[in-house]
Amino acid sequence: MALDPGQVRKPETIGDTAYSPADAHAAFENRHPPPKWLLLAESRALGELALTSALWPWLQLAPRGDGHPVVVMPGLATSDGSTRIMRTFLSGLGYKVQGWYQGYNYPGRSDSG
Numbered sequence: 001m002a003l004d005p006g007q008v009r010k011p012e013t014i015g016d017t018a019y020s021p022a023d024a025h026a027a028f029e030n031r032h033p034p035p036k037w038l039l040l041a042e043s044r045a046l047g048e049l050a051l052t053s054a055l056w057p058w059l060q061l062a063p064r065g066d067g068h069p070v071v072v073m074p075g076l077a078t079s080d081g082s083t084r085i086m087r088t089f090l091s092g093l094g095y096k097v098q099g100w101y102q103g104y105n106y107p108g109r110s111d112s113g
Contacts, residue, residue: 052085065094072097074105 052059070090072083080087080099087097 049085059089060092062093065090067094067096069096069098071100073100076105076107079104 072080072087072090074080074082080101083099087099091097
């Protein structure tokens with residue numbers, strides 16, 4: 001939609017704060033890369049996988065389930081693949097386990113069409 005000369009585009013409002021396209025552009029231009037030490041957090045997953053494998057026999061001593069259904073939802077920005085180990089564990093305990101089968105879990109999703 002084109003604006004007539006002299007017409008001012010109103011900023012979008014989120015809550016009580018108004019944001020304009022210029023604000024978004026300035027925020028994009030002024031961003032900084034995250035600190036390098038945050039990369040260590042990504043490698044934590046390998047340690048957790050190794051620890052889970054080492055503790056698997058001990059985890060099998062958990063109380064058995066009664067067969068009722070359990071839906072395991074993935075964390076933010078992940079999918080059912082990230083819950084595979086937990087679903088396998090719960091299934092081995094006797095629960096009827098289901099993933100959420102909705103793809104990636106993003107905030108503000110609208111599947112209503």
